[in-house]
Amino acid sequence: ITSNMAQQSKEDAQTAAICKRVQYASGVVFSTFLAGHLVNLFAAHLGPLGYDGLLIVLRKYYHHRLVEPIILGSIAVHMASSTWLFVQRCKTMGGTLPYVKNAASKFSLSTLNGLSLHRITGWGLAAVIVGHVGATRGLVIKFPEWLADFSFLSYSFHMLPQFFYPYYIALAVSCRRQYFITCFFLFLFFVLFVVHP
Numbered sequence: 001i002t003s004n005m006a007q008q009s010k011e012d013a014q015t016a017a018i019c020k021r022v023q024y025a026s027g028v029v030f031s032t033f034l035a036g037h038l039v040n041l042f043a044a045h046l047g048p049l050g051y052d053g054l055l056i057v058l059r060k061y062y063h064h065r066l067v068e069p070i071i072l073g074s075i076a077v078h079m080a081s082s083t084w085l086f087v088q089r090c091k092t093m094g095g096t097l098p099y100v101k102n103a104a105s106k107f108s109l110s111t112l113n114g115l116s117l118h119r120i121t122g123w124g125l126a127a128v129i130v131g132h133v134g135a136t137r138g139l140v141i142k143f144p145e146w147l148a149d150f151s152f153l154s155y156s157f158h159m160l161p162q163f164f165y166p167y168y169i170a171l172a173v174s175c176r177r178q179y180f181i182t183c184f185f186l187f188l189f190f191v192l193f194v195v196h197p
Contacts, residue, residue: 016088023081029074033062034171041153041168048150055149072133079126121170128167 043054
């Protein structure tokens with residue numbers, strides 16, 4: 001029995017290691033979109049022409065018929081692998097409630113680090129991403145003239161600031177440094193040398 005438990009434990013560790021690599025790779029792929037999305041948000045400071053102009057360039061990348069399914073797939077894979085890893089961590093603690101209680105008991109602002117912020121904001125964003133994708137892409141399929149532009153951003157910040165300011169802050173915080181920096185430069189390379197050679 002002990003050798004069977006040891007074998008199972010070894011297999012679980014190997015599966016978790018593979019899942020972490022898949023999670024990391026899907027995060028890198030998704031970050032190529034996220035980097036552009038966040039840079040475009042900063043372009044809002046340039047006004048409607050700057051924001052909409054950059055948005056047109058960025059859409060050539062992430063609305064590309066081959067790229068968009070990969071980005072959407074990477075989000076799904078990242079969320080699925082994160083959920084699987086969470087469930088496995090909960091199992092080692094004897095269930096979800098003991099795991100959450102243990103994590104909450106260790107939580108303090110002084111011990112908060114990048115990984116903790118990434119996980120906390122990631123779970124919050126996972127709850128709203130379906131609505132975000134539906135609002136920005138789903139409606140466009142049915143109503144092509146509703147392509148989001150500066151007016152959508154302005155409306156959201158003026159009409160629902162209590163939701164959208166925390167949302168965009170969480171979006172920025174959820175992006176791990178190594179993802180963002182690497183993918184920002186990959187994305188920049190793609191835009192400069194592939195979209196506009």
